[in-house]
Amino acid sequence: xxxxxxxxxxxxxxxxxxxxxxxxxxxxxxxxxxxxxxxxxxxxxxxxxxxxxxxxxxxxxxxxxxxxxxxxxxxxxxxxxxxxxxxxxxxxxxxxxxxxxxxxxxxxxxxxxxxxxxxxxxxxxxxxxxxxxxxxxxxxxxxxxxxxxxxxxxxxxxxxxxxxxxxxxxxxxxxxxxxxxxx
Numbered sequence: 001x002x003x004x005x006x007x008x009x010x011x012x013x014x015x016x017x018x019x020x021x022x023x024x025x026x027x028x029x030x031x032x033x034x035x036x037x038x039x040x041x042x043x044x045x046x047x048x049x050x051x052x053x054x055x056x057x058x059x060x061x062x063x064x065x066x067x068x069x070x071x072x073x074x075x076x077x078x079x080x081x082x083x084x085x086x087x088x089x090x091x092x093x094x095x096x097x098x099x100x101x102x103x104x105x106x107x108x109x110x111x112x113x114x115x116x117x118x119x120x121x122x123x124x125x126x127x128x129x130x131x132x133x134x135x136x137x138x139x140x141x142x143x144x145x146x147x148x149x150x151x152x153x154x155x156x157x158x159x160x161x162x163x164x165x166x167x168x169x170x171x172x173x174x175x176x177x178x179x180x181x182x183x
Contacts, residue, residue, distance in 0.1 A: 025057055028059050030046050030059070030060070030082050036064075038080055038097035041097050042097050042098065045100050046103060053111050064076070079095075080096065092106055092117070094106070099121070132154035132155025136155065
């Protein structure tokens with residue numbers, strides 16, 4: 001394997017915390033493994049963005065197979081997981097493969113000091129709203145109110161990112177959690 005700054009790292013928890021706490025720029029941490037197919041899809045995207053945002057955002061790939069204590073500390077149960085840090089605080093997190101636009105939004109927000117948000121794709125939004133609406137209709141027409149309630153929740157997952165009440169509640173919760181930046 002090549003010795004490249006974007007090569008994945010084996011890191012224990014104390015090394016990781018030292019790296020994050022001494023970073024003078026925001027940090028994007030990619031937890032991934034060589035055997036993980038979605039990780040192989042996201043790796044070139046993240047490396048490209050890391051090169052584009054070099055000097056503004058630091059990129060740190062972590063080998064999930066050899067850095068178990070770091071994964072446990074951040075409760076990572078699926079990879080790829082990308083966590084963003086600003087001033088040693090977690091300001092964003094996404095699990096699963098994302099497209100370049102989603103990761104670019106993350107890097108750009110970090111580079112410009114804005115809130116880190118992963119935009120929901122139109123397909124995901126439509127799928128959630130459609131499936132939720134269908135469950136509500138079936139639940140109401142059959143008198144199965146639990147199914148209708150589940151449908152309402154699924155539909156809400158299609159619009160929660162645009163809901164001001166949800167935003168206020170999550171901001172309040174985040175501000176009370178240690179190590180979390182409420183932005």
